Amino acid sequence: MRKELSLLMLPGDGIGPEIMIEARRVIDWLAENRSLKITVHEDMVGGAAYDAYGKPLSDEALALAKQVDAVLLGAVGGPKWDGVDYDKRPEAGLLTLRKELDLFANLRPAVCFEALVDASSLKPELVSGLDIMIVRELTGGVYFGEPRGIETLENGERRGINTQVYTTSEIHRIAHVAFDLAGKRDGRVTSSEKANVMESGLLWREEVIKVAESYPDITLDHMLADSCAMQLVRAPKQFDVIVTDNLFGDLLSDVAAMLTGSLGMLPSASLGAKGGGALYEPVHGSAPDIAGQGIANPIATILSLAMALRYTYERPEEAQLIEDAVQGVLAGGLRTADIMQPGKAKVSTSVMGDSILRQLDRLNA
Ligand SMILES: NC(=O)C1=CN([C@@H]2O[C@H](COP(=O)(O)OP(=O)(O)OC[C@H]3O[C@@H](n4cnc5c(N)ncnc54)[C@H](O)[C@@H]3O)[C@@H](O)[C@H]2O)C=CC1
Numbered sequence: 476m477r478k479e480l481s482l483l484m485l486p487g488d489g490i491g492p493e494i495m496i497e498a499r500r501v502i503d504w505l506a507e508n509r510s511l512k513i514t515v516h517e518d519m520v521g522g523a524a525y526d527a528y529g530k531p532l533s534d535e536a537l538a539l540a541k542q543v544d545a546v547l548l549g550a551v552g553g554p555k556w557d558g559v560d561y562d563k564r565p566e567a568g569l570l571t572l573r574k575e576l577d578l579f580a581n582l583r584p585a586v587c588f589e590a591l592v593d594a595s596s597l598k599p600e601l602v603s604g605l606d607i608m609i610v611r612e613l614t615g616g617v618y619f620g621e622p623r624g625i626e627t628l629e630n631g632e633r634r635g636i637n638t639q640v641y642t643t644s645e646i647h648r649i650a651h652v653a654f655d656l657a658g659k660r661d662g663r664v665t666s667s668e669k670a671n672v673m674e675s676g677l678l679w680r681e682e683v684i685k686v687a688e689s690y691p692d693i694t695l696d697h698m699l700a701d702s703c704a705m706q707l708v709r710a711p712k713q714f715d716v717i718v719t720d721n722l723f724g725d726l727l728s729d730v731a732a733m734l735t736g737s738l739g740m741l742p743s744a745s746l747g748a749k750g751g752g753a754l755y756e757p758v759h760g761s762a763p764d765i766a767g768q769g770i771a772n773p774i775a776t777i778l779s780l781a782m783a784l785r786y787t788y789e790r791p792e793e794a795q796l797i798e799d800a801v802q803g804v805l806a807g808g809l810r811t812a813d814i815m816q817p818g819k820a821k822v823s824t825s826v827m828g829d830s831i832l833r834q835l836d837r838l839n840a
């Protein structure tokens with residue numbers, strides 16, 4: 476018999492707690508209506524944890540994250556913690572979580588819901604049917620490379636240092652994830668780096684080519700990351716799977732978000748080796764500019780829960796149900812402020828959550 480399913484919720488900072496409430500209601504709905512019982516634990520991360528414990532991820536929260544099947548995280552950070560030492564900043568809590576759980580593969584799907592085709596930053600014909608998977612390496616590269624820090628030189632100048640480092644094994648394992656995913660999709664991988672100016676980029680390209688030899692049915696091409704950003708807004712439907720490093724993946728996925736209408740629409744899954752833990756979180760941050768107003772879009776977080784159902788809990792039907800409910804609510808004309816369009820009804824975070832639950836009821840009837 477399968478063991479009890481478990482989840483750790485880490486709402487975090489800014490809009491994190493507001494959007495997490497709506498995801499929690501979907502979990503409760505699944506328990507009531509689909510006999511899907513997930514034991515939910517809750518703890519703090521980011522600035523909230525720093526304020527409570529003096530560090531952005533407590534040892535207890537980290538231990539729990541390692542025990543549960545999956546973590547669902549809201550967002551971390553905000554101006555309140557701007558002066559805090561680097562290793563204690565809210566963002567460090569999230570980086571520690573990713574590293575400690577060895578979640579090297581960050582899947583960031585950029586899917587344009589048909590109802591939002593007109594809300595995209597691009598012309599409707601460029602995004603209608605858009606379905607890109609960005610596979611971002613998450614535990615290496617310049618966010619983790621040593622040496623790092625800020626030092627003062629003899630002449631009194633200060634120097635900030637970060638180091639971009641990749642090893643062959645790090646490149647191979649993320650490339651395998653991308654090729655395996657492409658095999659279940661349209662069979663095309665675009666690898667993106669800066670092989671023209673960075674040795675780590677050249678190594679990335681050479682090693683991805685080696686991995687591709689085991690996938691004769693997948694088409695591989697290479698695109699310099701600056702050009703890739705441009706192509707994403709020029710003709711995004713040319714892409715199927717994009718595999719890229721930690722920094723470029725961070726940037727390219729925020730660009731891709733605007734193709735779908737808003738950062739508030741983009742979910743993500745961070746996965747490690749099979750059988751290990753997993754972290755699900757919206758791509759966006761803590762949005763301090765709108766925090767506390769009840770207007771944040773909870774859809775990216777609810778869709779992150781759907782990804783957890785698909786990748787961790789092996790409940791693809793429920794994942795699909797949630798995605799269909801989101802599509803239904805959008806098709807019905809409800810919009811949070813970030814995806815608002817003329818002639819549509821602007822709703823709050825909680826009304827969007829309510830509406831998704833009612834749509835789930837209808838689809839499940
Ligand atoms: N995974 C995480 O926890 C991340 C945390 N951050 C942190 O978040 C803080 C704010 O960073 P920003 O650069 O402002 O990025 P952000 O992603 O928080 O916000 C960028 C813009 O998108 C809007 N936005 C984001 N999510 C939204 C949602 N769900 N609904 C409606 N609008 C939404 C915000 O209002 C803002 O105008 C920083 O401390 C940053 O380090 C940033 C990115 C990821």
Ligand SMILES: CC(C)CC(=O)C(=O)O
Pocket residue numbers: 566569570725758
């Ligand atoms: C640690 C995060 C703040 C970095 C980021 O922007 C992201 O992972 O999307």
Ligand SMILES: [Mg+2]
Pocket residue numbers: 725726729758
């Ligand atoms: Mg980011």
